[in-house]
Amino acid sequence: METAASRSIGDYYTRHFAAEQSVEKTEGETLILNIGPQHPATHGVLRLVVEMDGEYIRRCEPVLGYIHRMHEKMGENRTYTQYLPNMGRVDYLHALAWNWAWVGAVERLMGIVVPERAEIIRIITCELNRISSHLLWWGAYLLDLGAFTPIVYAFADRERIMDILQTVTGSRLTYCYYRIGGVGTDIPPDFCGMVRDFIAYFRSRLPMYHDLVTDNIILRGRCEDIGVLPSETARSYGATGPVLRGSGVAYDVRRAEPYSLYDRFAFEIPVGDSGDAMDRYRVRMAEMEQSLAIIEQAMDRLPQGPVMAPDLPERIIPPRGETYFAVEGARGKIGVYVLSDGSPIPYRVKLRAPGFSNLHVFAELAVGCLLADALSILGSLDLVIPEIDR
Amino acid sequence: MIPTMLHLLAHPFIRIVIALVLTMAFVGVMGLVLVYAERKVAGFIQRRPGPFEVGPHGILQSLADAGKLVGKQLVRPFDADPFLFWAAPILSLAPVVVCFLPIPFGPTLTGMQINVGLVLILAFSGLNTLALCLAGWGSANKYSLLGSARAVSQSVAYEIPLLLAVLAIAFQSGSLDLTEITLTQRRSVLSWNVWVQPLAFLIFFVSLVAETNRAPFDLPEAESELTAGFHTEYSGMGFGLFFLAEYTYMIVGCAVASCLFLGGWEGPVADGHWWFLAKTFGLLLAMMWFRWTYPRVRFDQLLNVCWKWLIPLGLANLVVTALVIKVVG
Amino acid sequence: MAMVAKTLKRLWSLVVGLEVTGKEFFKPWLTVHYPRQQVGNLDTYRGHIELVPRDDNPAIPRCIMCSRCQDICPSRCISIAFHPVENGERTPKPLWLNPGIVSPGSHGAPPAPERIERVLDRFDLNYSLCSLCGLCVQNCPVAAIRFSRHVYFCGTSRQDFSIDLLERMKRGNGTKPHPE
Numbered sequence: 064m065e066t067a068a069s070r071s072i073g074d075y076y077t078r079h080f081a082a083e084q085s086v087e088k089t090e091g092e093t094l095i096l097n098i099g100p101q102h103p104a105t106h107g108v109l110r111l112v113v114e115m116d117g118e119y120i121r122r123c124e125p126v127l128g129y130i131h132r133m134h135e136k137m138g139e140n141r142t143y144t145q146y147l148p149n150m151g152r153v154d155y156l157h158a159l160a161w162n163w164a165w166v167g168a169v170e171r172l173m174g175i176v177v178p179e180r181a182e183i184i185r186i187i188t189c190e191l192n193r194i195s196s197h198l199l200w201w202g203a204y205l206l207d208l209g210a211f212t213p214i215v216y217a218f219a220d221r222e223r224i225m226d227i228l229q230t231v232t233g234s235r236l237t238y239c240y241y242r243i244g245g246v247g248t249d250i251p252p253d254f255c256g257m258v259r260d261f262i263a264y265f266r267s268r269l270p271m272y273h274d275l276v277t278d279n280i281i282l283r284g285r286c287e288d289i290g291v292l293p294s295e296t297a298r299s300y301g302a303t304g305p306v307l308r309g310s311g312v313a314y315d316v317r318r319a320e321p322y323s324l325y326d327r328f329a330f331e332i333p334v335g336d337s338g339d340a341m342d343r344y345r346v347r348m349a350e351m352e353q354s355l356a357i358i359e360q361a362m363d364r365l366p367q368g369p370v371m372a373p374d375l376p377e378r379i380i381p382p383r384g385e386t387y388f389a390v391e392g393a394r395g396k397i398g399v400y401v402l403s404d405g406s407p408i409p410y411r412v413k414l415r416a417p418g419f420s421n422l423h424v425f426a427e428l429a430v431g432c433l434l435a436d437a438l439s440i441l442g443s444l445d446l447v448i449p450e451i452d453r
Numbered sequence: 454m455i456p457t458m459l460h461l462l463a464h465p466f467i468r469i470v471i472a473l474v475l476t477m478a479f480v481g482v483m484g485l486v487l488v489y490a491e492r493k494v495a496g497f498i499q500r501r502p503g504p505f506e507v508g509p510h511g512i513l514q515s516l517a518d519a520g521k522l523v524g525k526q527l528v529r530p531f532d533a534d535p536f537l538f539w540a541a542p543i544l545s546l547a548p549v550v551v552c553f554l555p556i557p558f559g560p561t562l563t564g565m566q567i568n569v570g571l572v573l574i575l576a577f578s579g580l581n582t583l584a585l586c587l588a589g590w591g592s593a594n595k596y597s598l599l600g601s602a603r604a605v606s607q608s609v610a611y612e613i614p615l616l617l618a619v620l621a622i623a624f625q626s627g628s629l630d631l632t633e634i635t636l637t638q639r640r641s642v643l644s645w646n647v648w649v650q651p652l653a654f655l656i657f658f659v660s661l662v663a664e665t666n667r668a669p670f671d672l673p674e675a676e677s678e679l680t681a682g683f684h685t686e687y688s689g690m691g692f693g694l695f696f697l698a699e700y701t702y703m704i705v706g707c708a709v710a711s712c713l714f715l716g717g718w719e720g721p722v723a724d725g726h727w728w729f730l731a732k733t734f735g736l737l738l739a740m741m742w743f744r745w746t747y748p749r750v751r752f753d754q755l756l757n758v759c760w761k762w763l764i765p766l767g768l769a770n771l772v773v774t775a776l777v778i779k780v781v782g
Numbered sequence: 783m784a785m786v787a788k789t790l791k792r793l794w795s796l797v798v799g800l801e802v803t804g805k806e807f808f809k810p811w812l813t814v815h816y817p818r819q820q821v822g823n824l825d826t827y828r829g830h831i832e833l834v835p836r837d838d839n840p841a842i843p844r845c846i847m848c849s850r851c852q853d854i855c856p857s858r859c860i861s862i863a864f865h866p867v868e869n870g871e872r873t874p875k876p877l878w879l880n881p882g883i884v885s886p887g888s889h890g891a892p893p894a895p896e897r898i899e900r901v902l903d904r905f906d907l908n909y910s911l912c913s914l915c916g917l918c919v920q921n922c923p924v925a926a927i928r929f930s931r932h933v934y935f936c937g938t939s940r941q942d943f944s945i946d947l948l949e950r951m952k953r954g955n956g957t958k959p960h961p962e
Contacts, residue, residue: 096595118599118752145856148915209668209749212803215499219812226823233828233929239915247916251826275802280792281669281747284754434599435672435751498803500812746803747796 107448131452138412143379151237154450156196160392162241164399168388172381180368181245190354195224196393204442245371286341290440301420304395305346310338316391340443418451472564476553485515525689537591542694545584548577559726582608592686600682604673611663617767618657635717647714661706669747707736832930833951844926851918857911863904909943
């Protein structure tokens with residue numbers, strides 16, 4: 064009898080996947096479908112090979128690597144300063160967090176103390192970036208669910224954030240703003256006014272988002288009780304960020320392993336209770352409001368002073384050793400591990416992308432789901448595939 | 454000479470042919486207008502201009518789109534059955550032209566006054582389901598298959614509440630002829646059926662949105678899930694026909710709704726086809742408004758809404774209507 | 783009864799959603815209708831780099847050909863060629879990986895004319911590789927590179943993006959960012 068595996072269908076991954084087709088079902092009852100790598104809803108080049116029984120998913124396997132750009136290898140060929148532009152491209156939606164993870168790691172290796180003004184500027188810009196990342200997630204998630212309008216509203220608000228960050232960094236998406244020892248340039252004089260205006264404007268927009276989307280019964284039907292992730296499962300996969308907090312675990316790197324001046328700011332960590340997609344949604348909406356609160360407090364505490372550490376060595380040559388520095392990104396815990404052998408070029412750079420752990424939660428959650436639900440779960444995980452493949 | 458020609462024109466067969474030709478022209482023009490209106494409405498809701506470049510304020514955009522669709526290569530996938538593949542778009546558009554015949558555009562502007570006009574419309578619009586089925590199967594594509602499976606079950610399910618709502622009005626008016634139903638609402642604006650049977654109107658409208666595969670019930674062509682559902686493999690005019698058919702079914706549905714519930718060509722002043730067109734347009738704008746506001750309903754929830762809510766409510770409405778008619782006479 | 787109330791409340795959310803989009807329909811456009819309108823904040827957006835001319839002699843760039851920009855560029859976009867003047871010594875050209883350049887350097891005035899030992903022959907930028915990171919701009923000790931206002935830049939071939947910055951500076955470094 065001709066089986067799917069013996070017939071030459073698809074490529075290696077599909078054949079390998081098909082070879083494990085359940086033996087109880089006779090040939091032809093289940094359908095093997097490739098979602099992606101070119102697909103409007105996979106947020107990048109993610110390929111999901113699924114075995115479908117009608118509309119239900121029986122098995123799912125993500126196939127990665129379509130956008131593997133060898134960032135970690137590039138880390139072995141560039142000096143510590145030359146590696147900075149790479150960090151903006153790993154996860155372009157929250158580029159400043161990756162910037163921070165890298166400069167934080169090198170600063171920790173070298174024992175550099177960053178001046179307070181630079182720290183506060185880093186906090187403000189990173190939180191603004193977080194809001195813009197969550198806004199894009201919100202718009203894209205609703206686009207996956209079939210609402211074509213919220214993404215346009217989200218992008219209109221993101222434009223304001225991008226305008227603010229453009230005056231500071233000169234870029235709109237892949238920021239390369241932080242430097243080892245501080246930030247690249249000081250903020251311009253109109254920055255504070257722009258930020259305060261944005262905070263007031265965004266606070267007035269959030270109720271509209273809740274009216275249009277969060278309370279909408281159709282959205283509730285698509286998100287509530289979908290993709291329930293128990294907290295133990297989330298922890299065992301190493302999921303972090305809103306995926307973990309939606310399941311009830313109040314782990315936020317800014318609280319658990321405070322870096323920079325986050326221990327001086329008062330903010331809450333929103334947590335969900337049941338771990339479904341609606342909880343993850345609510346956690347991210349609440350995080351946007353918390354980011355606004357952090358920015359406001361930071362604006363009040365912005366001191367005068369230099370934006371680069373004084374007495375920086377002419378060459379960044381860290382001593383032999385290793386370090387790991389983690390920050391809280393929009394998607395979860397971003398980690399950078401650097402191993403230095405005493406030369407100006409790192410010996411090994413390891414980038415911990417939160418999306419990698421979050422993605423594999425999907426393979427477990429999708430089993431037994433309808434295809435529409437599976438896409439809803441995928442959207443609620445907020446994945447950025449370039450970050451996962453690095 | 455002239456009397457002979459006029460005599461000829463009064464012949465029912467000639468009248469039908471003329472009506473069909475005018476209907477096809479109407480369908481074509483309305484298709485263009487609606488495509489433009491949809492994009493403009495979408496743009497304004499999203500705080501942007503919409504089409505602007507082709508013609509002043511983008512008025513000629515639809516023509517450019519039509520020209521593009523006609524000019525594209527008609528591609529058929531290798532494994533696709535050619536007969537089924539090409540029959541599907543034609544089967545989608547052809548019956549809907551017939552549906553315009555019983556609809557009274559104005560006091561004398563009816564293609565053909567049929568005493569079972571409603572049944573004709575419902576029957577011919579049911580052929581759309583078959584077209585979707587053929588499209589999905591004939592495309593030799595798993596996504597299309599999934600899309601058409603969804604479309605078929607959705608269409609079949611929502612025929613029933615549509616029918617129940619229409620039946621309630623038929624009971625009340627005592628006729629299945631659209632012209633007569635419109636005439637029963639003649640007295641004033643307050644005698645429109647929508648005030649008497651608001652529930653039937655809601656059920657009809659929701660079922661109409663579901664039957665025409667419009668958001669929030671547009672799973673069969675869910676862009677972000679199935680790339681394009683049942684019409685993934687169609688390019689050029691094949692896709693164009695499906696597109697046009699969708700808009701035309703919308704027009705038919707809204708036209709029927711305005712006849713059944715909103716008084717057709719009647720208005721507070723100056724009855725005429727302008728009122729009919731205004732009401733139809735109003736309902737079409739409402740459908741567009743829905744599309745750009747709501748996310749998509751999941752498939753089983755969609756069927757749940759139909760089976761658990763619309764059908765019981767429709768039946769209850771029908772029973773109550775029947776009782777009231779019996780009692781009041 | 784509570785079920786009916788709950789259902790009605792949930793259905794009301796649909797009406798609220800329609801209200802939101804209905805109101806947005808009548809609000810003014812948020813997009814900038816290019817080319818009828820232009821964006822207002824283009825001066826903070828980075829264009830490709832350009833050479834800064836000297837104040838006293840605008841035909842000569844401030845560049846002292848230390849090659850720091852060339853060495854620190856992570857993408858190896860910049861290539862510089864220079865020659866020593868007749869009486870000066872020829873300094874060896876450093877390797878591209880001359881390590882450990884830290885940012886930013888000290889920004890000072892260019893050396894006095896009598897101390898110039900080199901003449902810049904070429905300063906080319908391969909813009910196809912540039913990531914606009916700004917490390918070259920920040921590391922120049924004499925502030926000889928800055929970001930240009932050449933933002934609306936399009937070309938039809940790869941050669942269009944291989945820019946001769948010295949030539950560009952001599953022709954005035956372009957004046958307007960907007961197309962004619």
